[in-house]
Amino acid sequence: MQQIEAKAPESAGAKLVALILRVALAVAIPLIAFWVLYQGFLFLRDSDAPKAVIVLVAIIWGVGGVAALYWIFNWLVEQLPGDWTARLQPFVFVGPAMAILIWYLTLPVYRTFWLSLFDRDGFPVGFSVFKPWTWITGIQSPSFVGFANYTNLFTERLLQEALRNNLMWIVFGSTLSVVTGLLVATLADRSKSERVSKTLIFLPMAISFVGAGVIWNFMYEVKPPGEAQIGVFNAIVVALGGSPHPWDKWVAIAPWNNLFLILIVIWLQTGFSMVLFSAALKGIPQELMEAGRVDGASELRIFFNIMLPYIRPTVITVWTTIVIFTLKIFDVVWVMTGGQFGTHVIATQFYRQSFTARNSGIGSAIAIVLLLTVVPVLAYNLRQLREGQEGF
Amino acid sequence: MASVTYKNVYKRFGDVTVITDLNMEIADKEFVVFVGPSGCGKSTSLRMLAGLEEISEGDIMIGDRVVNDVPPKDRDIAMVFQSYALYPHMSVYDNMAFGLKLRKTPKAEIDRRVKEAADILGLGNLLDRKPKALSGGQRQRVAVGRAIVREPAVFLMDEPLSNLDAKLRVSARAEITKLHKRLGTTFIYVTHDQVEAMTMGDRIAVLADGILQQIDSPRTLYKRPNNIFVAGFIGSPSMNFFNATIVQEEGKMIVDTGDFRVEIPAEKQATFKDVVGKEVVFGMRPENIHVPQYAPPGIVAAPFDVTIEVVELLGHELNIFATSGKNSLVATVDTRLEANVGNKIGLVMDMGQMHIFDKNTEMAIR
Numbered sequence: 001m002q003q004i005e006a007k008a009p010e011s012a013g014a015k016l017v018a019l020i021l022r023v024a025l026a027v028a029i030p031l032i033a034f035w036v037l038y039q040g041f042l043f044l045r046d047s048d049a050p051k052a053v054i055v056l057v058a059i060i061w062g063v064g065g066v067a068a069l070y071w072i073f074n075w076l077v078e079q080l081p082g083d084w085t086a087r088l089q090p091f092v093f094v095g096p097a098m099a100i101l102i103w104y105l106t107l108p109v110y111r112t113f114w115l116s117l118f119d120r121d122g123f124p125v126g127f128s129v130f131k132p133w134t135w136i137t138g139i140q141s142p143s144f145v146g147f148a149n150y151t152n153l154f155t156e157r158l159l160q161e162a163l164r165n166n167l168m169w170i171v172f173g174s175t176l177s178v179v180t181g182l183l184v185a186t187l188a189d190r191s192k193s194e195r196v197s198k199t200l201i202f203l204p205m206a207i208s209f210v211g212a213g214v215i216w217n218f219m220y221e222v223k224p225p226g227e228a229q230i231g232v233f234n235a236i237v238v239a240l241g242g243s244p245h246p247w248d249k250w251v252a253i254a255p256w257n258n259l260f261l262i263l264i265v266i267w268l269q270t271g272f273s274m275v276l277f278s279a280a281l282k283g284i285p286q287e288l289m290e291a292g293r294v295d296g297a298s299e300l301r302i303f304f305n306i307m308l309p310y311i312r313p314t315v316i317t318v319w320t321t322i323v324i325f326t327l328k329i330f331d332v333v334w335v336m337t338g339g340q341f342g343t344h345v346i347a348t349q350f351y352r353q354s355f356t357a358r359n360s361g362i363g364s365a366i367a368i369v370l371l372l373t374v375v376p377v378l379a380y381n382l383r384q385l386r387e388g389q390e391g392f
Numbered sequence: 393m394a395s396v397t398y399k400n401v402y403k404r405f406g407d408v409t410v411i412t413d414l415n416m417e418i419a420d421k422e423f424v425v426f427v428g429p430s431g432c433g434k435s436t437s438l439r440m441l442a443g444l445e446e447i448s449e450g451d452i453m454i455g456d457r458v459v460n461d462v463p464p465k466d467r468d469i470a471m472v473f474q475s476y477a478l479y480p481h482m483s484v485y486d487n488m489a490f491g492l493k494l495r496k497t498p499k500a501e502i503d504r505r506v507k508e509a510a511d512i513l514g515l516g517n518l519l520d521r522k523p524k525a526l527s528g529g530q531r532q533r534v535a536v537g538r539a540i541v542r543e544p545a546v547f548l549m550d551e552p553l554s555n556l557d558a559k560l561r562v563s564a565r566a567e568i569t570k571l572h573k574r575l576g577t578t579f580i581y582v583t584h585d586q587v588e589a590m591t592m593g594d595r596i597a598v599l600a601d602g603i604l605q606q607i608d609s610p611r612t613l614y615k616r617p618n619n620i621f622v623a624g625f626i627g628s629p630s631m632n633f634f635n636a637t638i639v640q641e642e643g644k645m646i647v648d649t650g651d652f653r654v655e656i657p658a659e660k661q662a663t664f665k666d667v668v669g670k671e672v673v674f675g676m677r678p679e680n681i682h683v684p685q686y687a688p689p690g691i692v693a694a695p696f697d698v699t700i701e702v703v704e705l706l707g708h709e710l711n712i713f714a715t716s717g718k719n720s721l722v723a724t725v726d727t728r729l730e731a732n733v734g735n736k737i738g739l740v741m742d743m744g745q746m747h748i749f750d751k752n753t754e755m756a757i758r
Contacts, residue, residue: 290444291477295491295538296465305490309481 018087025088026095029073030103033096036065109371116150116364118143120357149365159366161342162349165258169329169345173262173269174322178315180266181273186303188274189281198278202271209268213335216264220247220336254342261343264332269325273318280314281307313384320381327374346370394455394468394545394578395420396441401450403436403602410436411602414450418595423572423579424607425593427586428625433602434582435550441580442471442548454546465494470539471548474555476531478523478538484510485519488538502541509537512571529560536568540575547572549581553588565591586626590614598622620673620754623747629678629711631747632721636674638667638748647674647746651717654694657743663758664748672757675747678711678724684740686726693740698723700735714739 040061044054070092077088114129115122124141127134138144153159184201188194204212221231222244229235234244248260284307292302308315330347333339339348346366354363396418403411411433418424426434439445441452443464451458459467470491478487485506492502510516513533523531532552539547549568553561569592572579583589589596590610597607598621606618617623623631636649638656645656645664656664687693698714698721705711710727713720723739731737748757 285475285477287473287475287477288479290442290464291471291473291479291538292490293444293464294442294469294471295542296494297490301494306479309479312481 018084021088022091022095025073025077025091026099029069029092029096030100033066033069036069037062040065109368112364112367114138115360116368117146117361119145119149119361120359122360145361149362150369152362153365153369158344159349161255162344162346165255165343165345166327166329168255168258169262169265169326170323172259173265173326173329174319176262176266177269177273177322178319180270181318182277182315184270184274185277185281186307189278198274201274204268205271207268209265209331210335212264212268213332216248216267216332217336220249220260222246222249248336248343249341251341257341258343261332261336262326264336265326265329269322273322276314276318277311280311284310313387316384317381320377320384323377324374324381327370327377346373395422395453396546396578396580397451397453398437398441399451399453401437401440401452402448403433403440403445404448409602411440411448414602414604416597416604416607418578418580420578421576423569423581423592423594425589425596426580426582426599427584427589427596428599428605430584432599434584434597434599436602437599438548438550438580438582441546442469443467468545469548470542470544470546471550472532472535472539472552474551476523476535476552476555478531478534480523483520483522484515484526484534484537487523487534488541491538491542505541505543506537509540512540512574513537528556529564532556532564536571540571544577546578546580547575549579551583552581554583554585561588568592586628590626596626598625600625616756616758617747618756620675620749623675623749623756627677627679629722629724631675631677632681633749634674634676634719634721635671635751637671638664638669640668647748649674649716649719651719652696654696654741654743654746656746657692660743660746667748667750667757671751673749673751673754675749676721676741677745678722680742680745681721681723681725682740682742683725683729684738686728687740687742691740691742692744694743695738695740697736697738700731700733700737703731703733 040058044058044061047054049057073092074089077092078085080088111129118138121143123129124138124143127138127141154163184197188197188201191197207215218230219232220234221229222234223229223231225243229238229244231244233247238244248257250257250260288306288310289302292306297305328347329345330351333343333345333348334351337343339345339352344352347370350363350366350370353359353366357363396416398414398416401411401414402409414433414437416424426437428434436445440447441454441459443459443462447460451460453459454467454469479490482490488506488509489502492505497505506519507516510519513536515530515533515537518526518530518534523534526534532555535552552568553564556564565588568579568581572592581588581592590613593610595607595609596613598605598613600621606613606622608616613622613626617626620633624633634647634649636647639646639648645661645668647654647656682688682691682693684693684695696716698716700712700714701720702713703710704713705727708727709724710729710731712723712725712729712731714723715721725731725739749755750757
C-alpha cells in the first residue's frame with residue numbers, strides 16, 4: 001500500500017473516504033457472509049432432504065457463497081476509477097480477515113484480561129468492558145481484586161508446579177524434538193532409504209495429540225507384578241528382569257515422570273522438525289561443503305561449523321515453533337494423567353481453574369500469563385522466519 | 393609446489409563415461425587452463441584432482457604421490473569455486489583463517505598470513521565484513537584469499553570469474569596472472585571462456601566429450617590446432633571450414649570447394665601430396681581473409697568472390713558474414729572497407745595460414 005500511496009499523493013479528504021470505505025468493506029463482507037451462511041443453515045436445518053444432499057448443498061453453499069461474495073466485491077471495486085481500485089482492492093481480501101481476527105481474538109483477549117482482575121464471581125451486574133463509563137462501578141465492586149489473581153498464581157503450589165513442568169516441556173520437549181529432527185534429517189539425507197525412513201518418522205504427525213495420548217497410554221500400561229504386562233515399556237522391563245512401573249504416573253520420580261509425557265510430543269514433533277530441516281539442509285550449496293572439505297574440515301566440523309550456522313534461521317524457527325506448542329501443551333497431559341501425579345501444565349491448570357473449579361478470575365489470569373509468555377517467542381519466531389526468507 | 397600428473401584417468405557415472413583416458417603432465421609452477429564447452433569434463437577433471445570426485449580408473453599424482461585415495465584435506469591443494477562458496481556466517485577474516493585454524497596453525501601465523509593475503513588482494517579494510525556485505529568482485533577476491541593463505545602446493549580454480557561482469561573479469565584476469573607469478577605455485581584453472589584460456593595459461597588443455605583434444609601453449613593451439621574441434625574452439629570469430637577437394641593441375645595444387653578455388657603455396661605442396669584428389673576440410677581463420685587493397689604485405693594471397701550478407705562493425709574490427717555459392721564464411725577485415733549488404737566483392741585468403749583436416753578423422757594434415 002505504501003508504494004501505491006507514494007505514487008499518488010492524496011488529499012486528507014480522499015484519505016478519510018478511503019479509510020471509511022476500507023473499514024466498511026472489512027465489516028460488510030464478513031457480516032454479509034455470516035448472514036448468508038446463517039440463512040443457508042436455517043434453510044438446511046428445516047429441510048427434510050436426504051442427509052447426503054444437505055451435506056453437498058452445505059459445502060457448495062458455504063464455500064461457493066463465500067467465494068462468490070469475494071468475487072462480487074472484487075468486481076465492484078474493480079469498477080471504480082483506477083486509483084480507487086488500487087486503494088480498496090487489498091482490503092476486500094485483507095479487511096474481512098482482520099475484522100474477524102479482531103472479533104474472534106483481540107476482543108476476547110481484552111475481555112479475558114478484565115476477567116483476570118476479578119475474583120470467581122466475575123463481572124458485577126451492569127459492567128461491560130466495552131462501556132468505559134461502567135468501569136468505575138466495576139472497579140469499586142467487591143469482586144474486583146486487582147492483580148491478586150496474578151500474585152496467587154505465582155505462589156500457589158499447584159500453579160508453581162505447572163510453571164515448573166512447562167519449563168521442563170520447553171527445555172526437554174522442544175530441544176529434543178529439534179535435536180532428533182536434525183539428526184534424522186542429516187542422516188536420512190545421506191541414506192539410500194531416505195524416503196522410507198522419512199515417511200516413517202513423519203507418520204506420527206498425522207496423529208492428533210489425543211490419539212497419541214491413547215496410543216501411549218497403552219505403551220505405558222502397567223499391570224500388577226505377576227500378571228502379563230500388555231504395555232510395551234513394562235513388557236520389556238519385566239522381560240529383562242525388572243519390576244513394572246507406571247512411568248508417566250510414577251509419582252516417586254516426580255518431576256521426572258513428566259519426561260514420559262514429553263517423549264510423546266517428541267515422537268509427534270520430530271517429523272515436523274525433520275521435514276523442515278531436511279529442506280533446509282538440501283538448500284545448502286554443495287560447493288560450501290566441498291570448500292570445507294578442501295579447507296580440511298572433518299564431516300563433524302562441516303556439520304557444526306558450516307551446515308548448522310547456515311540453517312540457523314530454520315533451527316530457530318523450528319525451535320520456537322515447538323516452544324510455542326509445548327507452552328500450550330494440554331491434550332497429551334489431559335489424556336494421559338489429567339494433570340495428576342505432578343504433571344499439571346499451565347493449560348491444564350487453566351482448564352481446571354476455569355471449568356472445574358469455576359474460578360474465571362484465576363483461569364483468565366493463567367490464560368493471560370500463557371499469552372504473555374507465548375507472544376515474545378512468537379514475535380521472535382516470525383522475525384526469524386522473515387530473515388530466513390531473505391536468506392543469504 | 394608440485395607437479396600434477398593424470399595417468400590413464402577415467403571417470404564414469406554409472407554407464408556414462410565422462411572422462412576417457414586422460415593423460416596429462418603439468419609441471420611445477422605451471423599455469424594450465426582446462427577449457428572446453430559445458431559438459432566436456434573439465435570441471436570433473438579438476439574435481440577429481442581436488443578429491444571431490446572419485447576416480448573410476450587410472451592414477452592422479454601430485455608430486456610423486458598417488459592421491460587417488462587421499463582425502464581432499466590431505467592433498468595440499470586449495471580451490472576457488474565458481475560460486476566462491478564463502479561461509480556466509482563468517483567474517484572475511486574467519487573465512488580466510490578457517491582452513492588454517494583447522495590445521496592448528498599458531499594464531500600469530502594465521503594472523504600474519506591472512507593480513508598478507510589481504511594486502512595482496514586489497515581486502516585490508518574488509519576483514520570484519522560478512523560475505524553478504526561484499527560486492528561480487530570482493531567476494532571473488534576473498535575466495536582467492538582463502539586459497540592463498542593455505543600456501544598450497546597446487547591452486548585449483550573452477551571458473552572463478554564467470555560470476556563477474558565483463559569489465560571486472562578483464563582486470564581480475566590480469567590479477568590472477570600476476571598472482572601466479574608472485575606465488576610461484578602450480579595453478580590449474582577451469583573455464584569455458586577461450587579468451588580467459590588464451591590470456592592466462594602457460595598451456596591450455598582443450599577438452600571435448602571427456603577426451604583431451606590438445607594441450608599446448610596458446611600460440612601453438614592457435615597456429616597449429618590438432619583437429620577441427622580445437623581449430624573451431626580457439627579463436628573468435630571461429631575458423632571457417634569448407635568441404636573441399638585437393639586437385640593438382642599443371643604443377644599447381646588447388647583447394648577446390650566447388651564454389652571457389654584457391655591455390656596452395658608451393659612450399660606447402662609436399663605436405664598435402666597424399667591427399668590429392670581426396671575430400672578434405674579446408675580451414676581458414678576470419679582474420680586471415682583480407683580485402684585486397686588493405687591486405688598486409690608479404691601474404692600469399694589467393695583471391696575469391698563473395699556476397700555480403702551481414703556486416704558487424706565492432707569499432708576496432710569489421711566482421712562480414714558472406715556467402716560464396718553454398719559456402720558461408722566470416723571474415724574480419726580492415727574497417728576502412730565500405731561494405732554493404734548484398735554487395736559482391738573480391739577477397740583474398742592468406743594461404744600461408746591455411747589448415748587442412750582429414751574429413752573422416754577430423755585430424756589436421758601437416
